Amino acid sequence: MLNTDTDILSAAQTWRREGRDVALATVIETWGSAPRPVGSHLIIDGDGNFLGSVSGGCVEGEVMVEAADVIENGQPRVLEFGVADETAWRAGLSCGGRIRVFVERVD
Secondary structure (H helix, E strand, O other), X not given: OOOOHHHHHHHHHHHHHOOOOEEEEEEEEEEOOOOXXXXXXXXXXXXXXXXXXXXXXXXXXXHHHHHHHHXXXXXXXXXXXXXXXXXXXXXXXHHHOEXXXXXXXXX
């Protein structure tokens, strides 16, 4: 079972060796309460397969959509997510936290 960020990064290398297109998403900042700490990783391949976690809920789904675009055009980006307390649980950020996620293509 993959349970550390090191395992996830190793999996990204394996996927690349297999010829898959891969994007890496990394939590680079958090404010308030956030489900995953800075340094957490999510890898996504060109077919939509993924391993790891940067948040959860709707946030993670949006990161995957953005990762597909990064894979296609090669341009990294920083995504920022924040929600009000009343919608926090539904969107996957507890207690109104905010996070920033860096998404890059793995070449």
